[in-house]
Amino acid sequence: MSDQSVFRISKELSEIQRNPDLSLAVACRDADVRNVKAMIIGPPDTPYEFGFFEFTFKFSKDYPRKSPNVTALTTNAGRCRFNPNIYANGKVCLSILGTWRGERGEEWSAAQGLESILLSIQSLMSSNPYENEPGYEEANEPPDKKNQKDYVQKIRHETLRVTVIIRLEEYLGIATGPLGLLTSTERCNVLEDVELDGLEDQRVPFEPFKDLCKRRFLWYYDTYLAAAQQGMSEVPDRQPFARMPFEGSSNTMEGRFCYSDLVRRLEAIKAALDAETAQWAVEGANAAAQEETVSVNLKRQFEQTVEAFKRDGTPHNIELDNGNPFVWVVTYFGKPMTNLDGGLLRFRLSMSPHFPHEQPRARFEKPIFHHRIAADGTPCYVVPPNKREDVRSHLEAVIDAIEEETPPYDPRTLVHPEAHKLYWGSTEDRKMYNRRLRRSVRQSTE
Structure with a gap:
């Protein structure tokens, strides 16, 4: 039974990791497949939008005959109940887990x-999570609309603050002492900010999603900023969160709105990530001078990619930035008969000294009005798991993303809100999108 359960878990982990789903990620320590960490990236158009929600799965030897034990880690040290069915203590109430009564067959x-x-x-993370309250459907009277609105508003605030900002500040080492970087407004939530969630063992932290969260932050930065700015216009700073009827004294989400501070902190995280990418180039140049293994590997990959492009007749030009194998500079020649025709678009692929553990970051030097390129020039692209060590695959994935003519609609690729809205809007919206894209492409040659 033990071998069968290990085989089953391993197979499921592999299938999810190969799946191109942009909202789920799983990992475990080496061969310890019975203890799994998982991340759900909050669904678009909900108060959980693009938040990073982490869970642990503990499988017994009786799996799959018995369900695993599931615990939510993203609770801000037990102070945030992110859903009527996701408790502040980490309990996840689902009928399939046996943690909540369900209908026959569930x-x-x-x-x-x-x-x-x-x-x-993930289905619990809806646009109106108040509906997950036990007894909601059987209630004689519909719940107060104001309660539903207030609940959405505080979840949106804490999704930004707890699941995104606190997590990234910890990853980047931005948060210092208890009051070191906090303004007077932020001190209203000082306890939540000091005790960072998601670390089961401070002595040996296992953070498999650290690089993923950093890269996704760059994708979704403009969406985070827009959500915070909208919230700032709707709710005054220091207004207390409203307590919901179903929230108990130890199973609630208390706090105050501090949207103006969230904007500042988002901007600080973005600046820190940009500085980190720039530091990669400095460390990479030193690694190249010492002829470290990773630099030798990247230089050889560069030479092979140049040879392959020449052999295949690929028109784009690739060079190293001042001979640094950790920074590839690509000049992309716009595809004929498309909105990119005539464009000379330059982008950089920056590699970490810890590549491939840390994946490359791409950035167009002149931002293009494109639904797959963020306002700062960061492209949204995906590389298959078995290709993540191949830099050429990253380069080609960037090109494929901007050239794709009939992509399937996927709101998880929303990295440029304005361009995304026009691209997937009406016929007139699409015409406007095409005009703005062509204009930005022409400007790329100036």
Whole structure:
């Protein structure tokens, strides 16, 4: 039974990791497949939008006959109940887990698995999570509309503050002492900011999603900023969160709105990530001078990519920035008969000294009005897991993303809100999008 359960868990982990789903990620320590960490990136158009929600899965030897134990880690040290069914103590209430009563047929079965649990949790993260309150559907009177609005507003605030900002500040070492970087307004939530969530063991931290969160932050930065700015216009700073009828004294989400501070902190995180990328180039040049293994590997990959482009007749030009194998400078020649025709678009692929553990970061030197390129020039692209060590695959994935003519609609690729809205809008919106894209492409040659 033990070998069968390990095989089943390993198979499920592999399937999720190969899946191109941009909202789910799983990892475990080496061969310890019974203890899994998972991340759900909050669904678009909900108060959980693009938040980073982490969970642990502990599988027994009886799996899949018995469901795993699931615990939410993103609770701000037990102070944030992010959903009526996701408690502040980490309990996840789902009928398939046996943690909540359900209708006949909703109980656990061996046909279900890790992905189905993650999708069930993800479904709780709706545009109106108040509906998940026990007894909502059977209530004689509909709940107060104001309560529903207030609940959405405080979840949106804490999604930004706890799941995104606190997490990234910890990753980047921005947060110092208890009051070191806090303004007077932020001190209203000082306890939440000091005790960072998501670290099960401070002595040996296992942070498999650290690089993923950094890269996704760069994708979604403009969306985070827009959400914070909108919240700042709707709710005054220091206004207390409203307590919901279903929230208990130890299972609640208390605090005050501090949207103006969230804007400042988002900007600080963005600046720190840009500085980190620039530091990679400095450290990479030193690694190249010492002929360290990673630099030799990257230089050889560069030479092979140049040879392959020449052999295949690929028109784009690639060079190293001052001979640094950690920074590839690509000049992309716009594809004929498309909105990119005539463009000379330059972008950089910056590699970390810890590549491939830390994945490359791409940035167009002159931002293009494109639904897959953020306002600062960061492209939204995806590389298959088995290609992440191949820099050429990253380069080609960037090109494929900007050239794709009929992409499927996927709101998880929303990295340029204005361009995204026009691209997926009406016929007139699309015409406007095309005009603005062509104009920005022409400007790239100036």
